[in-house]
Amino acid sequence: ETGVTQSPTHLIKTRGQQVTLRCSSQSGHNTVSWYQQALGQGPQFIFQYYREEENGRGNFPPRFSGLQFPNYSSELNVNALELDDSALYLCASSLKSTEEETQYFGPGTRLLVL
């Protein structure tokens, strides 16, 4: 059983550019959530994808968008990058059920915007 993987591990972009981050969910999981973790802070929920549809969104602007593919992998896209977008971006996968769903996190992608 493979865990959650993310790519790339590190990325440097300049203000105004666009970026795409990728996540492969843990085997058997059908839900992917994305979080932004600024330096010294706890992760903040961006959005969640289930069955290729957005299933909940946190307090992030529309320039943060995502996709989920039939194999349950996911992408996070950020347009018009700002300096404050510099953070660790974490992907978490889970299996949606009627009971509690535990989220398992990948190692993250560290984005630096200059």
Next chain:
Amino acid sequence: GDSVTQMEGPVTLSEEAFLTINCTYTATGYPSLFWYVQYPGEGLQLLLKATKADDKGSNKGFEATYRKETTSFHLEKGSVQVSDSAVYFCALSPYGNNRLAFGKGNQVVVIP
């Protein structure tokens, strides 16, 4: 809205000391509660969880009890090791909605 509050500041202690990290929460309904650990340069690892009142989560010598009356989920370990040095995050997941709300985290440094 739902939120988690962790005690302020880093925690520095000697090897084999007793560790407590306080966590309180605000939520409607009956959330699930979690502790995650983040080692330097890595993502988050689930340490333990509890899904209902009075449940005790435990793993690797760490324990936390879901206290509904005090809305708390304090993390404890009886004898810490240098390898326990990491950042610890308390989090909640509202019932029927698995978006996690995290506290700010506590840096734990264990000195040999």
